Amino acid sequence: xxxxxxxxxxxxxxxxxxxxxxxxxxxxxxxxxxxxxxxxxxxxxxxxxxxxxxxxxxxxxxxxxxxxxxxxxxxxxxxxxxxxxxxxxxxxxxxxxxxxxxxxxxxxxxxxxxxxxxxxxxxxxxxxxxxxxxxxxxxxxxxxxxxxxxxxxxxxxxxxxxxxxxxxxxxxxxxxxxxxxxxxxxxxxxxxxxxxxxxxxxxxxxxxxxxxxxxxxxxxxxxxxxxxxxxxxxxxxxxxxxxxxxxxxxxxxxxxxxxxxxxxxxxxxxxxxxxxxxxxxxxxxxxxxxxxxxxxxxxxxxxxxxxxxxxxxxxxxxxxxxxxxxxxxxxxxxxxxxxxxxxxxxxxxxxxxxxxxxxxxxxxxxxxxxxxxxxxxxxxxxxxxxxxxxxxxxxxxxxxxxxxxxxxxxxxxxxxxxxxxxxxxxxxxxxxxxxxxxxxxxxxxxxxxxxxxxxxxxxxxxxxxxxxxxxxxxxxx
Numbered sequence: 001x002x003x004x005x006x007x008x009x010x011x012x013x014x015x016x017x018x019x020x021x022x023x024x025x026x027x028x029x030x031x032x033x034x035x036x037x038x039x040x041x042x043x044x045x046x047x048x049x050x051x052x053x054x055x056x057x058x059x060x061x062x063x064x065x066x067x068x069x070x071x072x073x074x075x076x077x078x079x080x081x082x083x084x085x086x087x088x089x090x091x092x093x094x095x096x097x098x099x100x101x102x103x104x105x106x107x108x109x110x111x112x113x114x115x116x117x118x119x120x121x122x123x124x125x126x127x128x129x130x131x132x133x134x135x136x137x138x139x140x141x142x143x144x145x146x147x148x149x150x151x152x153x154x155x156x157x158x159x160x161x162x163x164x165x166x167x168x169x170x171x172x173x174x175x176x177x178x179x180x181x182x183x184x185x186x187x188x189x190x191x192x193x194x195x196x197x198x199x200x201x202x203x204x205x206x207x208x209x210x211x212x213x214x215x216x217x218x219x220x221x222x223x224x225x226x227x228x229x230x231x232x233x234x235x236x237x238x239x240x241x242x243x244x245x246x247x248x249x250x251x252x253x254x255x256x257x258x259x260x261x262x263x264x265x266x267x268x269x270x271x272x273x274x275x276x277x278x279x280x281x282x283x284x285x286x287x288x289x290x291x292x293x294x295x296x297x298x299x300x301x302x303x304x305x306x307x308x309x310x311x312x313x314x315x316x317x318x319x320x321x322x323x324x325x326x327x328x329x330x331x332x333x334x335x336x337x338x339x340x341x342x343x344x345x346x347x348x349x350x351x352x353x354x355x356x357x358x359x360x361x362x363x364x365x366x367x368x369x370x371x372x373x374x375x376x377x378x379x380x381x382x383x384x385x386x387x388x389x390x391x392x393x394x395x396x397x398x399x400x401x402x403x404x405x406x407x408x409x410x411x412x413x414x415x416x417x418x419x420x421x422x423x424x425x426x427x428x429x430x431x432x433x434x435x436x437x438x439x440x441x442x443x444x445x446x447x448x449x450x451x452x453x454x455x456x457x458x459x460x461x462x463x464x465x466x467x468x469x470x471x472x473x474x475x476x477x
Contacts, residue, residue, distance in 0.1 A: 031146060032137040033105040048103040050302040051219045054148060057103045060208060061119055064101065067204045073169040074113040074201050075162075077180045081107045091262065095178045096389035097205045099303055102147050106137055110158060110182060111149075112165060118150035120165070122158045155182065163188040173201035206394040210386065211406035216304065217439065220388070220408055223260070223301035224437050224448035227308055230254030231297055231452060235459075236466045238314035242287040244269040247295065255299040264298035264305040264391050275311065275431025276416040278381060289315050292322055294431050298391060305391050307410055308449045309435035316463040318456055321426050325415060328360040330454060332413040333434045336383055340438045340445035346399040346409060350383040353413050361415070366423050378417055384410040387437060407440045408448070 029038075034050070036043040048054045068074060079095040094105050101119075102111050108124030121143040126136060143152035153161055166172065166188040174183075183189055192198050212220065234251040241247065248267045255263060270280040271287030275294035287293050293314055298307035311326065313319075318326060332353055339349045358375050361367040367374055386393040387408045403409070414433030421428050437448040453459055 030136040031142045032135065035146070048146070049099075049105070052103070052215050052302075054103070056213065056215060057101070058148060061101055061113060063208055064113060064204055065115055067207065068113075068115070068173065069171055070115060071169055072114070072171040072173060073165055074204075075172065075174040075183055076101060076111045076113070076201065077175060077178045077182070078104065078107050078109045078111075079178055080180065093262070093300075094303075095175065096209070096303070096393075097175050097201065098178065100205065100209060100389060102149075104138060104143075104147055108137070108155065109143075110155060110162075110180070112162065114165065114169070116168070117165070119148070120151040120153070120161075121147060121149040122153050122155040122162075125154045125156060158182060159186060162186060166192060170197070172198045173204065174198065175202065175205075176200050177202075200396075202396045206396040209388055210394045210397050210401075211404055212388060212408060213406070216388070217406065217408075219302055219304040220306070220437075220439075221448055223299060223304050223306040224308070225451070226255055226258040226260050226301060227297060227299050227306040228449055228452040229258060230299065231295060231308065231310060232462075234295065234297075235310065235312060235463065238287070238293060238312070239316060239463060242271070242289075242293075242314045244271055244274070244283040244285050244287065244293075247293070248283045251295065251297050255297075260299035260301050262300050264300045264307060268294065268296035268309075270294045270431055273419050273429035273431075275433075276418045276429060277431070278414075278416055287314055290319065292318075292430070292432065294433055296433065296435065303389055305387060305389065305393075306437060306449075307387055307391055307435065308437060308452060309412060309414075309433045310452060310454060310459075311432045311434065312459045312463065314463070317460055322430070322432075323456060324364055325366075325427070325430060326432050326456060328357065328364065329413050329415060329432050329434050330456075332356045332360070333411060333436065333454070336411045336413065337436065337438060337445065337447060340403070340409065340411065340440060342404050342440060342442070343402050345402055346382065346384055346386075349411070350399070353383040357413060357415065364427075366415075366417070366427055378415050378421070379413075381412070381414065384412055384438075403440045405440055405442050409438055409440070411436050411438055 034042050036045045036047060042050045046053050048057055076098050078098045081092055082090045084090055092107055098111060110122040112120040123139045123143050124137055140152045140154060143149040162183055163186055172192050230251050233254045234247050237250050238247055248269045251267055252263055266281045268280050269283045270277060271285055271293045272291035274280050274285060275292060292311050294311040296309040298305055335356060336349050336353050339352060386397060387410055412433055412435030416431045417427050419429040434454055439446045439448055453462060
């Protein structure tokens with residue numbers, strides 16, 4: 001009877017297999033990623049990935065086709081699996097463009113989009129050995145029924161089918177960052193590249209991804225809320241456990257416990273002089289009493305990233321020197337957020353931030369004169385960047401582009417004074433950054449990380465009140 005049931009199940013279509021059971025994942029066909037049937041706690045009926053409907057994915061592809069020249073072909077490969085050792089892979093993260101257009105969260109595929117054929121997906125084939133060790137994956141059936149491709153083939157047939165599609169095209173576009181020999185080694189592709197017919201698809205996909213849909217913004221707000229809650233809990237934790245590594249572990253734990261799939265990047269946890277290293281990532285030092293700690297963190301929720309930074313004294317109070325620089329950064333943060341509105345640009349906001357910081361640093365005595373070269377040694381970064389499916393999202397979009405509603409950016413003024421800086425000794429080895437996520441709206445902006453404290457009095461009050469309670473609990477235990 002079990003053998004007969006197995007044969008019947010294999011003969012069912014994708015939809016029939018899904019409908020066998022709407023709750024128990026033990027009886028629902030596994031297609032390598034969550035569905036509304038296998039993971040009803042994550043995905044609603046009609047959604048392809050959490051929060052994003054199948055219709056929205058189709059709309060994205062149609063919008064891309066509107067941007068592509070006639071008779072052109074877009075080739076988008078899934079991200080490759082990267083190995084830690086010979087048999088141990090790093091945690092897989094899908095290429096943002098591939099995910100944005102297909103909804104497929106798995107490696108090994110190649111998607112081709114054209115006016116002539118619509119979406120054609122070349123899908124990996126699950127070998128019995130791979131299924132035993134890694135589980136099921138989405139194949140041709142899933143491409144047609146789940147991802148709504150117009151055509152689908154095993155990836156083993158790509159070298160037979162794609163060359164003809166290339167020959168019929170006048171122009172090719174592909175994602176250069178995830179280009180795979182599966183198609184780049186094809187003679188027809190190489191011939192097209194040789195005569196200048198191949199260009200980077202990111203020019204179009206980043207344009208589409210720049211302004212977010214209501215569904216995307218909902219996920220980004222949730223991602224920001226998770227990161228804020230996680231960082232706040234980590235801040236409370238910092239007085240009792242003043243170790244960079246412990247704080248890094250704490251913030252990741254809090255993000256994951258709130259539903260995030262992963263961190264958006266390795267947390268920056270810089271205590272004392274380490275905070276002057278902009279992308280410090282060792283996270284292996286104890287934070288000395290009286291030192292500040294700078295934490296730059298973000299998480300990823302169903303493909304959408306958050307990114308924020310706070311700097312605070314785990315001991316519970318800022319020194320007068322720390323407060324002097326911190327207040328300059330805070331006021332710059334606030335002033336730049338006020339400029340975030342439709343029509344402004346990141347470049348304009350950045351230039352204004354440089355003026356504010358140079359003026360403030362001169363008044364404090366860190367800069368002897370209006371010397372921009374010295375300033376850029378203390379802050380070589382931009383005031384912000386676009387944020388979305390990638391931390392530095394839509395990188396093909398210029399920072400001179402006027403902002404519009406639906407665009408999310410960061411505002412992150414900072415000063416990073418190395419211990420070797422030729423200036424007042426009392427400021428050496430100081431790093432302070434305050435970073436917020438800002439959504440451009442029709443009437444101005446919304447700070448998505450506004451729930452995370454940044455005023456000195458609020459930080460000190462929270463740290464001292466909470467840390468005192470935690471300390472008494474630790475003594476009691």
